[in-house]
Amino acid sequence: xxxxxxxxxxxxxxxxxxxSKEPVxxxxxxxxxxxxxxxEFEKVLAVMEKDQLLDRPERGLMLKRSGGGLQLxxxxxxxDELKQFFTIKQATxxxxxxxxxxxxIAYRQPATLTEISLMRGVNSTGPVKNxxxxxxxxxxxxxxxxxxxxxxxxxxxxxxxxGLNNLSELPSLEELTELFEEKEQPSLFK
Amino acid sequence: xxxxxxxxxxxxxxxxxxxSKEPVxxxxxxxxxxxxxxxEFEKVLAVMEKDQLLDRPERGLMLKRSGGGLQLxxxxxxxDELKQFFTIKQATxxxxxxxxxxxxIAYRQPATLTEISLMRGVNSTGPVKNxxxxxxxxxxxxxxxxxxxxxxxxxxxxxxxxGLNNLSELPSLEELTELFEEKEQPSLFK
Amino acid sequence: METEFSGYQVQTxxxxxxxxxxxxxxxxxxxxxxEVRLSQITNEYLxxxxxxxxxxxxxxxxxxxxxATLIYIKxxxxxxxxxxxxxxxxxxxxxxxxxxxxxxxxxxxMLREMxxxxxxxxxxxxxxxxxANREYELKEVSAFQLAEIFFDIVKKKxxxxxxxxxxxxxxxxxxxxxxxxxxxxxxxxxxxxxISKLDSIEELVVSxxxxxEMVKRHLLIAVQEQLFGTISLYRNEPGKLEN
Numbered sequence: 001x002x003x004x005x006x007x008x009x010x011x012x013x014x015x016x017x018x019x020s021k022e023p024v025x026x027x028x029x030x031x032x033x034x035x036x037x038x039x040e041f042e043k044v045l046a047v048m049e050k051d052q053l054l055d056r057p058e059r060g061l062m063l064k065r066s067g068g069g070l071q072l073x074x075x076x077x078x079x080d081e082l083k084q085f086f087t088i089k090q091a092t093x094x095x096x097x098x099x100x101x102x103x104x105i106a107y108r109q110p111a112t113l114t115e116i117s118l119m120r121g122v123n124s125t126g127p128v129k130n131x132x133x134x135x136x137x138x139x140x141x142x143x144x145x146x147x148x149x150x151x152x153x154x155x156x157x158x159x160x161x162x163g164l165n166n167l168s169e170l171p172s173l174e175e176l177t178e179l180f181e182e183k184e185q186p187s188l189f190k
Numbered sequence: 191x192x193x194x195x196x197x198x199x200x201x202x203x204x205x206x207x208x209x210s211k212e213p214v215x216x217x218x219x220x221x222x223x224x225x226x227x228x229x230e231f232e233k234v235l236a237v238m239e240k241d242q243l244l245d246r247p248e249r250g251l252m253l254k255r256s257g258g259g260l261q262l263x264x265x266x267x268x269x270d271e272l273k274q275f276f277t278i279k280q281a282t283x284x285x286x287x288x289x290x291x292x293x294x295i296a297y298r299q300p301a302t303l304t305e306i307s308l309m310r311g312v313n314s315t316g317p318v319k320n321x322x323x324x325x326x327x328x329x330x331x332x333x334x335x336x337x338x339x340x341x342x343x344x345x346x347x348x349x350x351x352x353g354l355n356n357l358s359e360l361p362s363l364e365e366l367t368e369l370f371e372e373k374e375q376p377s378l379f380k
Numbered sequence: 381m382e383t384e385f386s387g388y389q390v391q392t393x394x395x396x397x398x399x400x401x402x403x404x405x406x407x408x409x410x411x412x413x414x415e416v417r418l419s420q421i422t423n424e425y426l427x428x429x430x431x432x433x434x435x436x437x438x439x440x441x442x443x444x445x446x447x448a449t450l451i452y453i454k455x456x457x458x459x460x461x462x463x464x465x466x467x468x469x470x471x472x473x474x475x476x477x478x479x480x481x482x483x484x485x486x487x488x489x490m491l492r493e494m495x496x497x498x499x500x501x502x503x504x505x506x507x508x509x510x511x512a513n514r515e516y517e518l519k520e521v522s523a524f525q526l527a528e529i530f531f532d533i534v535k536k537k538x539x540x541x542x543x544x545x546x547x548x549x550x551x552x553x554x555x556x557x558x559x560x561x562x563x564x565x566x567x568x569x570x571x572x573x574x575i576s577k578l579d580s581i582e583e584l585v586v587s588x589x590x591x592x593e594m595v596k597r598h599l600l601i602a603v604q605e606q607l608f609g610t611i612s613l614y615r616n617e618p619g620k621l622e623n
Contacts, residue, residue: 007248015250015264016275018208019502032275048248058197058242060205074205085206085222168338171329175340176528211504254501263501272502283495286396286488293487309480312397312442323528352494366486 001040009033010048014072023069045070094134101127102136106158106170110140110151128152136161191230199223200238204262213259213350235260257350284324291317292326296348296360300330300341318342326351394434398446399481401428401435406478413479418471419454426450449474555590560599560615569613 001009012033017024026041035041049063064073074082094102101124104116116124131137136158142148154167164170191199202223207214216231225231239253254263264272284292291314294306306314321327325347332338349356395401405421405428406413428435429447453471563569574587591613594600601614 004247007246010248011250011265012268012271013250014248015268015272015502018251018262018264018504019272019276021504028275032271052248056197057194058200058204058238060201060203061208072208074208075201078202078205081202081222082205082209085218086209165331169329169331171340208504252501256498261503263503266497266500269500269502283499284491289488289491289495290396290484293484293491296491297487309477309484310397311399311446311477311481312436312439351498352491353498354494361490363483366483366490 001044006044006047009044010052013044013048013070014052017063017070017072020071023064023066023071025069029070095127095130097122097124098127098130102131102154102158105131105137105152106154106167107173109153110143111153112143112149112151114149116152191234196234196237199234200242203234203238203260204242207253207260207262210261213255213257213261215259219260254353255355256353257346258355261350285317285320287312287314288317288320292321292344292348295321295327295342296344296357297363299343300333301343302333302339302341304339306342394436395428396436397439398425398443399478400485401425401443402446402474402478403482403485413475413482416475416478417457418450418474419457422450422454446474552590552593555587556594556599559587559590559594563600563613563615567614574613 013029016029016032026038030036030038030041033041033044035044045063053059053062060074060078061072062075064071097120100120101116104119105111108115108119113124113128116128128137132139134157135155137152138155139150140153141151143151158164159166203219206219206222216228220226220228220231223231223234225234235253243249243252250264250268251262252265254261287310290310291306294309295301298305303314303318306318318327322329322342325345327342327348328345329340330343331341333341344357348354354360395404402418402421402425403413405424406416409421409424411421426447429443435443449470453474456470559569591600595613598616601616
């Protein structure tokens with residue numbers, strides 16, 4: 001293979017592994033590069049790995065074979081620094097269950113666990129607990145019905161998270177209906 | 191900076207940009223690398239970009255500044271091959287209706303749905319909804335007029351999508367006119 | 381030159397709306413937008429409407445409303461000369477809107493080119509990961525999405541309780557009763573809102589003719605309160621429009 005073609009193939013492998021979030025099967029890459037011979041492909045990979053990645057201290061990545069495929073990953077000696085960088089501002093994740101629960105509380109507040117569970121169609125004890133821990137909701141009182149269930153409402157932290165000044169800034173259901181229910185306008189010209 | 195330290199910094203920048211999903215603010219990287227001087231940081235970036243990326247045909251990536259941050263992206267000349275490899279279309283292009291709506295919001299922000307519909311001469315509920323879902327616009331508040339209509343503005347994702355660092359990089363209307371009047375007016379219609 | 385803006389062109393299979401069509405006619409006739417006499421292109425505009433050539437099919441009510449405005453402008457121009465076109469004449473207003481719309485088209489074209497450049501660059505993890513694992517990052521969730529989620533829940537609920545609507549037969553007589561009942565209830569009817577809520581073409585056609593019939597028989601008054609505003613329908617009560 002001439003050096004130019006080799007460079008181009010290495011660049012392509014890097015780009016496609018970069019874009020893929022999952023390991024890519026070597027067979028797919030070979031087909032893509034028009035290579036029939038596994039040995040030839042291995043040679044390309046060896047050049048890429050050795051000359052471009054491992055032996056270059058200015059590179060932060062390396063090739064990894066895993067899950068039946070090839071993947072670009074960061075070099076292990078950078079682990080500590082990367083961990084430090086990414087834990088500083090690691091975003092907390094809300095599950096879809098928590099988001100659904102939160103949306104019901106935001107729009108229906110105050111709401112009881114039973115009301116939430118009924119609307120979602122599943123027991124919502126877990127997400128309510130989770131939201132309480134994250135301080136996105138709080139108990140504001142008790143509903144005057146048998147069992148005196150707790151009433152949940154959103155907190156000031158909730159507003160901060162979602163960048164709202166006050167609850168009235170939440171899009172209204174009318175606005176949403178308008179936005180979501182626009183049907184294809186019927187044609188007058190048919 | 192000695193060559194070893196420089197290599198290490200470049201490797202770290204590559205690794206952390208590789209792991210990050212979104213553009214990373216230069217300030218955060220500088221802090222992480224222990225650099226105070228923006229010029230010094232720019233020098234590191236220049237070495238990284240030129241020696242490691244652009245001038246190397248065997249590299250498939252390049253540095254990109256957008257949305258107020260740094261990002262690793264694939265080189266543009268690999269687009270066709272990547273598109274072919276991933277078969278899924280990488281991203282749907284915006285419709286004309288969405289582009290027009292976005293033009294108004296970008297230059298008028300914040301703007302209400304009514305203002306947008308009036309300027310376009312057609313109801314713009316559909317494109318506004320579409321842009322909200324694509325996160326290219328967001329609700330920033332309510333206009334203090336009857337009905338308290340939602341006010342729409344562009345998001346950081348808007349900047350990233352169009353490769354801008356900030357809104358001031360959008361050409362002014364005067365510049366735009368010049369831009370288009372030098373060329374022969376292309377027909378928009380078949 | 382043609383290919384440079386091909387991205388913008390490909391999707392322009394039809395005119396986005398009345399302004400798009402008007403600008404096209406102005407350019408086609410090599411008119412200057414500042415000095416254009418809209419009455420001169422009214423016929424061409426109407427010809428497009430009749431031929432339905434390249435009109436965005438979901439925007440017909442807006443095309444029609446502008447047609448009404450153009451006819452009005454034309455009828456004014458046929459009257460004994462008004463000394464000056466005052467600044468808030470419908471023609472001046474429409475021209476102003478057109479000038480603004482032309483800018484929007486320019487910006488759109490620029491954004492299209494920027495989009496094109498950016499789409500050549502591939503970023504990591506673009507495969508919509510957050511939807512694959514049904515998790516949103518809190519940081520990225522907007523109030524809008526929260527509302528969207530709630531809306532989905534409500535919709536799902538409504539759907540569960542939804543029974544099939546039996547198909548109806550529409551007649552002008554029953555439609556008229558329905559419209560009068562609606563008007564008695566809310567005082568007026570927003571034309572485009574009303575037609576957008578109809579279930580079938582059949583109902584739409586019947587409604588449209590019923591409305592026309594009622595306007596003709598002076599049971600209803602149709603008012604367009606501002607240029608490009610929607611058409612409002614009122615019951616014709618004595619004294620209603622006299623002030």
